[in-house]
Amino acid sequence: MTRADLVWAALRRRPARTALTSLSIVTAFFLFGVIEGVNVGIATMAGAANPHHLLVSSRLSMGTPLPVAQLQRIAAISGVDGVAGLAMLMGSYRDPRNVMPVVGVDIAALFRIYETQMMAPPEQLAAAAHLRTGAIVGRMLAEHQGWKVGDRVPIQMPGLRKADGSSDMSFDIVGIYDRDQPDTATWLVANYDYINESRLQNRDSVSQIAVGVTDPARTAQIAQAIDDAFANSSNQTLTQTEKDFVDSLLRQVGDIAFVLDAIVGAVLFTLLFLTANTMAQSVRERIPELALLKSLGFSDAAVAGLIVIEALLLCGAAAMLGLTAAVAVLPLMTNRPALGIGAMHVPHAVFAAGALAAILVALVSALPLAGKARRLDIASALSHR
């Protein structure tokens, strides 16, 4: 028997109550970890977007294709340093649920525009240029599917109807690319011509056009020049920096960060009341026991300390459990290679903030009670007065 047993005994006194409170705390901090993790993940995505090149999409909607002929005209605009039209399709390997983005593009042009974000050895890029069926795959994707250079992989492409009625394509993997954010290296990058010739739908169109610029300071002007060039055409364009593109994508679902923070705040606020209430009940029931400990010679501070430690233990252990669950689950929840979104992780800072919040919740709910226990008059408490 040690002093720690006194704390355990307090928690064991009403096992159902302790279990329910713990469960609430675990859930709250699981939510905290997941939601703040997503929040930071989104901010990171937006922040990591390279501001030095532009993305051109249809002004009608993001999904509307653009004619491939626009590439030539954009390339001719002053300040433009390379264009790459992306045909974005969905493919699956072996299992219809095992999906990935398949991007048909001028591979060399794409890797030149994205040279600081997508990296592949030059000889592999050259190999892709020489082999119509060649493909460069993201390292995450390759590891996930167990592919290596030299493999020939059949991909089911439901969105692509070939002349023979089938929708299968085979690619020869000639290279593997890395990304500045490794989790997002999930594309299968193939030759535009190979994909374009195979399809009946949307032939000679692209989903988006990536545009390199010579002078990053002039991106806004160049974007305007591009949109002006097509202002009177039937294919009006919307040209944005990659960062604006991601931002506007995120804005479509409202101010996510604010909403998420508000939810987390509300959850923690509720939790504070719950914990404070549980602790208050627990202390109220034990007033005579606390007085007894004092009569035995436990100091006022020692008795107050027991209550603080009890709260810290309850909140701390349950919060750790919830945060750890968030750390384990968030990457599984967010890993969507099919969307080109890599796994999100609970950052250390979020974990630390969670731990700090747990300590605060414990202290705020326990300190007033600890003060009460410290001032508790033994004689009155023992006579149940």
Place this chain on the structure above:
Amino acid sequence: MAAMVSLRKVSKRYRRGAQSVPVLESLDLEVEAGEFLALMGPSGSGKTTLLNLLGGLSRADQGEVRVAGARLDQLSPRALARWRARHIGFVFQFYNLLPVFNAQRNVELPLLLTKLSREQRRHNAQAALALVGLADRGAHRPSELSGGQQQRVAIARALVADPSLLICDEPTGDLDRASADQVLDLLRRLNREQNKTIVMVTHDPRAAAYASRRLNVDKGQLGDDATTVAAT
């Protein structure tokens, strides 16, 4: 023999609303080491108040309180707590055992404030339980024990740290006659064989008969008790 307790002109009053009600007034008391003193008196006469002063659970408004060599009226709250742990064992009418702990652990509680090793604490608690005749009940929770057994566990807890003074407030007030006799026998044995100084409050003249001296508390004053029947 040295005085275990020495009160000089001790007064204690309680505030009830705006009023201040005197409970003990200019009270003197001497208890020698090795005595077994019974305090009797009507309900509300201040017996518990007096015990609380002796045990350092509350403070006198006036006067000198000297117990086991210390001037309680001059100790800081922290020093008073430490003094209680070292010198006083309490036995209450309603036992005040912690319900989540078994008998062994309840008895061990006061030893958490000593420097004894874990093994020593366990051993001493077991020895105290044996002394009150409950060596085989260590693993039982209070709810699994009779009232008399619970009170004997409480006595073991009061004894385990070898205090100078045992303070018992109506220890048999909640017990049937047979259990009460067992508890009183035990207290008398502790007084006679272990030379424990005991101050016990009781309503029951039969219980008071076990003591070596009896005093009456009435209207805040102490008087010799003439009505008590001698022990049989």
